[in-house]
Amino acid sequence: MKLYELGVKEAQEGVVKGDFTCADIVRSVIERFHEKNGEIGAYLTFDEEGALALAERNPKAVPIAVKDLINVAGQPCTCASKILRGYVSPYDATVIKNLKAGGFIPARRANMDEFAMGSSTENSALGVTRNPYDTTRVPGGSSGGSAAAVGGNMCIAALGTDTGGSIRQPASFCNCVGLKPSYGRVSRFGVTAFASSLDQVGPMTKSVEDAAILLKALAGHDEMDGTTPDEPVPDYPELIKGASFKGVKLGLPKEYFNTAGIDPEVKRITDEAVRRCAAAGAEIVEVSLPHTEYAMAVYYIIAPAEASANLARFDGVRYGHRSAKASDVFSLYTQSRAEGFGPEVKRRIIMGTYVLSSGYYDAYYGRAQKVRTLIKRDFDRVFGEVDALITPCAPTPAFKFGANQDPLTMYLNDLYTIPSALAGVCASSVPAGFTRDTNLPVGVQFICGGFEEAKLLKVSKAYEDCNH
Numbered sequence: 001m002k003l004y005e006l007g008v009k010e011a012q013e014g015v016v017k018g019d020f021t022c023a024d025i026v027r028s029v030i031e032r033f034h035e036k037n038g039e040i041g042a043y044l045t046f047d048e049e050g051a052l053a054l055a056e057r058n059p060k061a062v063p064i065a066v067k068d069l070i071n072v073a074g075q076p077c078t079c080a081s082k083i084l085r086g087y088v089s090p091y092d093a094t095v096i097k098n099l100k101a102g103g104f105i106p107a108r109r110a111n112m113d114e115f116a117m118g119s120s121t122e123n124s125a126l127g128v129t130r131n132p133y134d135t136t137r138v139p140g141g142s143s144g145g146s147a148a149a150v151g152g153n154m155c156i157a158a159l160g161t162d163t164g165g166s167i168r169q170p171a172s173f174c175n176c177v178g179l180k181p182s183y184g185r186v187s188r189f190g191v192t193a194f195a196s197s198l199d200q201v202g203p204m205t206k207s208v209e210d211a212a213i214l215l216k217a218l219a220g221h222d223e224m225d226g227t228t229p230d231e232p233v234p235d236y237p238e239l240i241k242g243a244s245f246k247g248v249k250l251g252l253p254k255e256y257f258n259t260a261g262i263d264p265e266v267k268r269i270t271d272e273a274v275r276r277c278a279a280a281g282a283e284i285v286e287v288s289l290p291h292t293e294y295a296m297a298v299y300y301i302i303a304p305a306e307a308s309a310n311l312a313r314f315d316g317v318r319y320g321h322r323s324a325k326a327s328d329v330f331s332l333y334t335q336s337r338a339e340g341f342g343p344e345v346k347r348r349i350i351m352g353t354y355v356l357s358s359g360y361y362d363a364y365y366g367r368a369q370k371v372r373t374l375i376k377r378d379f380d381r382v383f384g385e386v387d388a389l390i391t392p393c394a395p396t397p398a399f400k401f402g403a404n405q406d407p408l409t410m411y412l413n414d415l416y417t418i419p420s421a422l423a424g425v426c427a428s429s430v431p432a433g434f435t436r437d438t439n440l441p442v443g444v445q446f447i448c449g450g451f452e453e454a455k456l457l458k459v460s461k462a463y464e465d466c467n468h
């Protein structure tokens, strides 16, 4: 077995026992990079010497791939955008500091949709990433580089971010475990903001146990992010030991099972997953989240509104690209932004600015916030009835490049992942099987209440065990 094939648990055990060092793992991953990255394109940059030097200084650490919007001191952080080409981070994000303290080192920058806007990584301005299971198809997005790196055995594990589904959907497409923590569980300091009331960093791994290990390192209170409460971080890896479905009540939200447009193979695999959970002892009950149908509309008001404010900082003055055509300060802003941002980012900025403008604020933004509260209440109520929800993760398996040209059909990819993001609860995607005709991986989604990651990981682990 090659070292790049290892998961977090095995890699940690190996470096602790002295079977191999962090530098050995990094060398193995570099070898794999040269063999595979031309085809897969999971990574934007790979500072080989820097990664090796860091590994030599930390022989017992485990290297982790990082989505290109998380700041690591001295490394580029482009968010896969032309506007940040050449930008080098002056500091470490809190998640990176936490990782280092937890025995990991950041290595390699994973491709993504520009500023995390998208579901296929086709919106990257800097490169194409292909699905390791079928290179004619997308890896999902926006954490598509991270997912392709994990699914293609090009790293031990990776960090992604999820605003409306960007950890879970690509995890489903690339056969990895992905976990979106509850809002506030993990610090956002140093993570380039897309929609600040939704963004969360989370693990993308080869097993549920690996996700538990990484989440334990990532999570916790941070003075630099006021949304992270001072709650102790449970010992997730310890808590999932012996996880089972005995006594677990699993809810099937009926709104997630009656949707038009769900691929029949995804439906079959999800139904089969539910049957396996039941056979392993879970009690299955149908539940209702009645405001689900409004979630897409609410998300595509709130997320662009927040993005339009967050992206105002990229003005050609402080960071990255500065237009050479500018003749005064106003044209410096407009030209730099016109040249630097891609079409999807511009679309979001325009939508966000529109819904926040004085004549439309109450009708769109204000109303969306109210409906968001109703969506959140649906989840609060349902978690009084059941321990966890089981749902499809994405309506289809990985699709072909160019298949979702129309932005609206692309947005529909996040149908099942957006409501839980709006509610701020935690959710995972766990590999569930392969389509019969095309042999593509499909994940199933589990959702638990806010700060119930231990429960979520237990249910995910119990499912992983009964699926083997």
Ligand code: GLN
Pocket: 116, 117, 118, 119, 141, 142, 161, 162, 163, 164, 165, 166, 167, 194, 303, 414
């Ligand atoms: N695909 C969704 C979007 O484009 C979600 C992205 C994300 O979670 N970062 O906004």
